[in-house]
Structure formats: C-alpha cells, structure tokens
Amino acid sequence: MPAFTPPPLPSDDKRWKIVNGTMRKNGFARYALIETLHTVQSSFGYLDDDAIRFVANSLRVPLSQAYGVVTFYHYFSLKPPGKHTVTLCAGTACYIKGSDKLIAAAEKRLGIQPGQTTRDGNVSLMTARCVGACSRAPVALCDGEVAGEMTSEQVLEQLERWTVE
C-alpha cells in the first residue's frame, strides 16, 4: 500500500500552515479531527466548506463524519462572525438573575436572533451555556472580555459604542 500523502494546502494563506501543524503534531491521526477544527476556527473565525473538506481529506475521515462533528458541537460555527461579538450567558445563575431580559433587549436593538449577525456584518449576537463566571451573574462577553452584573442598559450602551465606531 502506498504511503499516504496529505492533500496540498487550499491556498497560500499562512493560516493553513498553522492548521496543518496541528495535524502533523498528531501524526495525521483521525482522533485529531476536533483538535484540528479548533485550530481552523481560532485561525479563521469559523469553519467553511473548504476548510472542512481539507481537514477531512488530510485526516482520511469521511466528509459526512467531519460534517457530523462540526454540527454536533455548539462551539463550532459555520458562519463568519461579525466584527464584534456580544455573548450573553444563559446559564442557570444568569437566568435566575434575569439574563432573559438582556437577551431580549439585545435582540430588539439588533433586530436579530441569537446565533445571527447583523446584516452589515458589524455585530454577532450569541448566547452561551455558561462561562463559569456565575458569581457575577448576569454575565456578558463583549469581544471575549468578561463583564459581570450586567443590566440591559449596559448591554445596549456597549452595542451603541460598536455602532458609532
């Protein structure tokens, strides 16, 4: 049986080398699928068809299986994120402290549902299951920064700042 040669990189974008690095580190083993998808998402922000195809081919995982993994785990996204992302935690402690009001306020202001991005690509609205900052509930992540004890007004102010930019 001829030795396996991984497929060529999809483009000369340097980020593919980082992705390839993760796979090489794991000896192109199938179990590296989730690890590699994490690298793709952290490098490119999301997973598109080309990326899934490339990873699946490189690791000799059926495309159906790779797609199955991508859609099974909430952390993976098939859509590019907006310029800014506000993630509102919907964990139990945040729910008890009224995170539903924060989510409703953001939905109303942005005119989108959680998981969507505004049409101009400026803001993505996400919800999280729990970010582990429960003692300061309700919690929001504004571009990854944890902000605790949030009010609807504070969320709207943040959204306003991003719109003005």
Add this chain to the structure above:
Amino acid sequence: MTIEELEQIAESVRLENGKFDYEVNVCMDLACSSQGSEKLREALVKAAEESGKKVLVRRTGCMGPCSSGPLVRVDPEETLYRHVKAGNAEEIVASLGGSPVPSLQCDLNEHFGSQVRVVLENAGYIDPEKIDDYISRDGYKALLTVLTEMTPKGVIHRITESGLRGRGGGGYPTGLKWGTVAKSSGDLKYVVCNGDEGDPGAFMDRSVMEGDPHRVIEGMAIAAYAVGASKGFIYVRAEYPVAVARLTTALREARRRGLLGNGICGTVFNFDVEIRLGAGAFVCGEETALIASIEGRRGTPKPRPPYPAMSGLWGKPTLINNVETYANIAPIVRNGGKWFFNMGSERSKGTKVFALTGKIAHTGLVEVPMGIKLREIIEVIGGGVPDGHTFKAVQTGGPSGGCIPVQMMDVGVSYDALLKMGSIMGSGGMIVMDDTSCMVNVARFFIEFCMTESCGKCIPCRAGTAQMYTLLTRICQGVGTMDDLELLEDLCSTVKEASLCGLGQTAPNPVLSTLKYFRNEYIEHIAEKRCRAGVCNIEARVEVTA
C-alpha cells in the same frame, strides 16, 4: 527528582519569600480579573517599589468570596480587603506595618468560619503558574512518596480506606473504580480527567484547574501509578481558555522538573498528560460520550457495560475521574485515608466544594465538610438572601438535579440525602432562588437545556424532552390544562426509565422535584392563570389573546 530535591526546592522558595516582610496576594480568578485585578496588581507592584518596603506581590487563584472582589489578602496578618481598586494600591502599601485600611477591610469570619479547606487549601496562597510555589506547599510530595514507598495496591487501599466518592456527581466509590481498572488486563491503560464542567452555574472545576493546576496533575499521576497507566488526558471545556493555558503551563513545568515523562523520580514509572478540548456539548460530561469526543468523534454515549474501566479509550481500560476527585488524592496520600474518613457524614466523606450563586449575599466558592446543613451554607456562609426577599429554594446538581425547598433546609448535605430529596450532589453548583423565581419557569429552563443538549441518539431523551418542553411552555403561558400536567408526569417517568445515558435519565429531575415541592405553583398557572413570582406574565398574554 527525589524527595530531598523536592524539599530543597521548597526550602529555596521559603528562603526567597523570607526576604520579604509582607506578602500581598491578589486574586486573579475570573470574577476578580473581570473587575480589573490585573491593573490593581500592577499598581500594587508599583506602589511597593516606590515605598521601599519589602513586599512580595503575588497573583493567586480564587480566594472564595467572589461577590466581594477584587480581593486582596495581606500576609502574614491575613488581612482581607474587598472591592479593591487600583487607586487603593498606595494606601494598602502604606498601611503595611501599621494598622489595616478600615474602609477596605472585610469581615467574613462567619463566611469562612465553618469552611474546611482540602481541595482549595492552596487557592489564594500560590501563584498557579509557578510549580515551585506548589512544591513549597507539599506539592508532589505525595507522588514521590507513592512512587518510592508504596505499591499500587497500597495506594488503592489508601484511597478505598478514605471513603472518597466521585465528585463529578454520581458518587461512585473512587477506590473501587481504581481497583477495577487496576485489575483489568492489558499493558496499555489510560487515565482521564473530566474537566468538561458542563453544569451551568458551576465553576469549581474551572477554579481548581486555574488556581491549582498541579494538584490535578499530581492526582492523575498517582492514579496512573495505582492502576498501571502511562498516558493521561485532561478533557477541558473550550469555554475555559484560562484553564487550558494554566494547565498547559503546568504540564510544561512538571515535565521540566522531571515529574512527568519517562522514569519519574528514578523509578520505572512513565507518565505524561495531554490536553483535549471540548467543543461545547453538555453530554460529553457522560463518560462514554467523553471518550468518543477524545477520539475525535461526535459525543454520543454508548450503553454500559462494558464500562470504561474494562474497555474505554480506544478499547483500552480507562480510569475517568472528575477534576475535584483528583484534587483530593494528594492530601489523602499525605495525611492518610483515616484522616479523610473522619471528615464528613456517615456515607459521604471529606469535603465538597460548592459554587454558591444566584440570590445570595456572598456568591463564590465555598468548601465545607460533607453533612453540613444546607441552612448553614445558605444563611451563615452565604449570608442569606439579600434585598429583603424571601428564600424559596436551592437548586443543586444542575440540569440533572432538583430544587430543594425551604422546609428541607435542615438536612445535611450528602450524596444520599440529596438523592432522597429528589436532587443530586452533582458537580457542586448551588443556585439560590428567592420569591422572584417561578418554579414552573425554572423547570422549563432546565428542560429546554436538556432538549438542546440531548445528543439525539435515543428516542426517549430526544423526543421526550422536546414534548416536556412544549407542555411546560403551555403551562407557563397560561394555556396548560390538568391533562397536560398528567401527561408531563407520565413523560417524566418514561424519559427517566428509558433513556440511554445519564443526561436523559436525570433530565426529568428538575420537573419532578418542582412538582413534588411546588405543585401549587403549577396548579396556579393552570387553574388561576396566575404566576405568583410574576415571571411568566400570564395576565398580559391572556389579555392579548382575548
């Protein structure tokens, strides 16, 4: 590395620290760091330099009372300051050697009074990124003792003797589990640490992994020696980037010190650990699903037996324990099984870390001996329900647990007592609810969670949770009937009995426990179209439809 070398390192750390007259510890855990504790630390370093005093400013893991953060503790006086801002740095440094700053001082004697720290013994005292700090507090001593003086059987005996039970929620006796893996045949075995803290409202494991990562690694290494494994995996949620970074640093440091790798401590014992990232699936906290995820597949559970102890990761015998379970191992080895056995209640030994959140004055992490009354945790340690509201229930065990009402507050916390009350110990989330929470809505919240998190493999869980959600939504909207309630109860037992894994089997618990203790709220929603907490807003809905 030998025990003598370990002691030398500890001694040099003590000498180094001895050069300072004061130690100023700054909590850098998520709650404090989200309020600017890094800026505060920088300001303290600057103020200390300018003052000319000999001050060691140290970054530490979670000190506990997060609601008072950012926290600073000054040693050797053990003065705790709350809500400290960068602007307070100078007055704190100026007060060293004199009397403490009264406006910042916090009196949490009651909060700390009934706590016993085993798992959290180092939290707030060491820099989690410095292995030598950990070594200076008896770190890795247990591992080296085990490797040089104890047989694997002896280690398992000690753990069995301690009475330690799995801290991930199930409460399976740890010694028994270790014994099963040790007896399984095969030269390749794995040790896995379950750090997929999926329970919303729980953050103990995050805090331990971030604040004292070496404790987890040491526990895993001891376990590996006991069961005959040479390879370990820590499965961490991708939502915990700091924990991943701290563990990565800790693993590198441990390898550098020769505490991981080949021929540890001059023995034939080889062990190393890799980190695997979760990707946001609650079901991966279930052990067979977790194994599938480490293997790079969808996290769908498998029927047991075979148990992972016989056939786990890649079909090899695999030991899976939770973060907090591993964190208990080193102290048990150091202090003896009997020491641990003497703490706690009859069938639940030792201490338990709880994440106290919700409608309570002092939110944060607490560690208490098993058997302590719920009332003591909530009223004394937690400081009770604030803002003049009345306490209604405490939720334990996350989506697999239940709501415990006020009349059960004098029950002691143990695996069995919580189970009897219709909840579970779970990983340790404790969410306090007051009169502004609607228990029907709370049940609906948890069922919605289980519905979205159901992996879809078995029908009772996949379809059952969806139907339960629809019924609960109808009741919350004021359009539910008594027949709906009957159907809901019927579904609860079907989903509980017929689901494949723990997720489905425990999903009805929040509904069952609220039906048991707060049935009148369900009836009010149905018969009187009224939500006493004002959460469901039925009156408004009914008006719109009319």
